[in-house]
Amino acid sequence: MTNKQASICLFNTLTRKKETFTSIVPDKAKIYTCGPTVYDYAHIGNFRAFLFEDILKRWLTYRGYKVIHIMNLTDIDDKTIKGSQKKGIPLQDYTEFYVNAFFEDIKALNILPADVYPKATEHICEMIKIIQILLKKGVAYKGEDGSIYFSIAKYPEYGKLSHIKVNELKAGARVNQDEYAKEEAQDFALWKAWTPEDGKIYWDTELGRGRPGWHIECSAMSMKYLGETFDIHCGGIDNMFPHHENELAQSEASTEKKFVNYWMHNEHLQVEGKKMSKRFGNFYTLRDLLAKGYDPIVIRYLLISTHYRQQFNFTFEGLESAKAAVDRLRNFVRRIHEVEGTTMTEKVSTLTSKLEACFGGSMDDDLNIGTALAALFDFIREMNVLLDANLVSKEEAVQVGGLMIRIDEVLGVIGKVEIKEVLSEDVDALVQKREEARRAKNWKEADTIRTQLKAIGIILEDTTQGVRWHKEKKV
RNA sequence: GCUGGGGUGGCCGAAUGGUUCAGGCGGUAGCCUGCAGAGCUGCUCUAUAUGGGUUCAAUUCCCAUCCCCAGCUCCA
Incomplete structure (x- = not known):
């Protein structure tokens, strides 16, 4: 079903307004969505985000767009490193397990697969290229610890997505310990120099031994697969700052082009009225x-x-x-x-x-x-x-x-409704037997059989057109 | 503290400056049915956090208060 006249309005976080969606290439929508960090099973909050993106995609498709969807898999960060070290297995073996679990989960939820699921560890080269451009342009610098940081002072538009004024940020409990190495506390890492805690996990590169910062992977992979400017970028509201703000800054600083036309963020969910957390015992995968x-x-x-x-x-x-x-x-x-x-x-x-x-x-x-x-x-x-x-x-x-x-x-919730499923012979015999009992007005036997069938998940309904049955779906 | 989002019937949730404030779920009565199920219809008491203000008219706009949630450097 296509309807070229119809115009889709989307709420753009960048402008905080609903805007008519216009794609860069007519009838094509290029979407990048932040995928899971594969250090554990994803929880229902994660899936709310993926389901929102799924609905967006399906709606664009309904309206005649050919959607190109990229979803990254973050397989290198503090949590994946810690997890693999704790288990004493290679990082890749550790993350692969959760990647597979993720694919099983989204299939169960009837989420349409993305076109590409790029992994951070497979795009180190692309990330380094961007970092080198940023260094060359003087927007990035090497800190005293050997890590490379993005200087937000060099990017005046910093904060335009999240509408956060940098100087108002709380210098709070979560400020990085290696802050001393940065020129400004708000500067963020593009490349993290190797430290002993990283163990065997590092890449030897032109930038030195280390690993990429978190934000750079999304810049590198989105632009690789979708181009320097693409249509829609989605993620959970928590990603708006700092992740997307940083991603936006480093991307636009490197290309000097607009990175994304429409940013979309979904709200979080609560469970039984409270924030979902392991502490409250209301945390569900x-x-x-x-x-x-x-x-x-x-x-x-x-x-x-x-x-x-x-x-x-x-x-x-x-x-x-x-x-x-x-x-x-x-x-x-x-x-x-x-x-x-x-x-x-x-x-x-x-x-x-x-x-x-x-x-x-x-x-x-x-x-x-x-x-x-x-x-x-x-x-x-x-x-x-x-x-x-x-x-x-x-x-x-x-x-x-x-x-x-x-x-x-x-x-994506109705699915194929079985009209003429094949009943096993003995079940079919029972249905027939009940029909005979009903014809003989032997209600007691008829009801017994009905109860019997219900116990094995077959629901019978008597209608004016005769008996009708279907399999019961679990809650 | 700063910055956002929100508080709608028994529950979940839309919408709107103006005749009866969607829809789903639940409860209940009726129709249908041998019964049940499905379906339909009615009902579910003053449902729009509280107090003011603007307006002919506010749940909707404005102000204040209370409460909830989120972000504030790697949590969707």
């Missing part, structure tokens, strides 16, 4: 929830159902509620597939046009998924009324089914 038996798609629905710039309160009650909502969507689609009627009214096409307009208009408005979902549920209710009255033809039902598929290409 996706795996924790799956182990409790929750359906990853229900988790997906819950995490996408709140606008991305809104703080979101994750609760287990919400998860139950999300399951019911997803069931409602799936029940509707299942019902649509079963339509055999012939009566046609104009009502169905009126409703589908309304849905497309409302859903699309909402999503165009900075991915306002709340009103988009409201439009979808309105549509379902009104369609159910028509279905109850047997006023939908098979032909119309097929069209509605097609629209639901297009919408689900954006939401």
Whole structure:
């Protein structure tokens, strides 16, 4: 479904305004999103960010853009180094494990894969090139400790993304110990000189022995794959400062071109009303929830159902509620597939046009998924009324089914609804046996069989068109 | 401390200077059903943190207060 007339508005952190999205190359959207640091399993907060980016991508695609998406994997930093040393295994073996876990998780959540997942450790050369340019331009300098720092004094626009005035920054508890080596406390490391704590983890380069700073990897990898200026850069709100601010500064200082046109940041989530933290015992990885038996798609629905710039309160009650909502969507689609009627009214096409307009208009408005979902549920209710009255033809039902598929290409929560799954023979025999019992009005036996089937996850529903059944999805 | 975001019904969450403040979930009554499920309909008490102000009219704009959350150098 493409609609070239439609214009998508996105909230740009740079301007703090909603702006009409215009891509550099028509019909192509180049997106860079900050990926995971692969030192542990990702938690549900991380996935809120990845799901927001997934929805953005899917919506751009729906509107006819060819999306090119790069997501980095940070496989070299303090945490990965510490983790690998603690386990006594090579850094790469350590991070590879969590990279694989990450891929499993995003697949479970039905997140579309990025086009490229560049790793920091595989782009040291590209980073060094940028650092050398910055040194040459005098924007970077070598500190007394041998590390190379970016001098924010040389980049007057510093702070334009986060709107932070550098001189107001709190000289607080987290100021780096090696601060003495920098000219200004706010200068940040582009290249970190080797220290004994790094052990075997270092690169011998033109810049000396050491490892890259955190921010430089995103500059190097985004520009390598997307060009010096690209369309959209996403990440969690916490990354806005200092990570993205620094990334922006070093990129623009090196290229003297605008780095990114649209910066988008998602808000964090809370769990049961509190900040998610291990201390409160409310810290969950996706795996924790799956182990409790929750359906990853229900988790997906819950995490996408709140606008991305809104703080979101994750609760287990919400998860139950999300399951019911997803069931409602799936029940509707299942019902649509079963339509055999012939009566046609104009009502169905009126409703589908309304849905497309409302859903699309909402999503165009900075991915306002709340009103988009409201439009979808309105549509379902009104369609159910028509279905109850047997006023939908098979032909119309097929069209509605097609629209639901297009919408689900954006939401990714309905999936394939099995209409004619094959039942195992003994299960099928039970269903038949119950039908006979019902015909004989032997309700007791019929109910026993129904309970029996429910225990193995087969839900039976008696309708005027005969018995209908489907497999129960886990919560 | 500084800088942002926010406080909407039983819960989650939209929206808006103006007829009845989306939608989902839950509860409840009814229709349908052998029953259940699904679906539909009604209800869910004064739902917009509090106190002022602007306005013919504010939940929406302004001010103050209280509370929550985040950022403040490598946490999405």
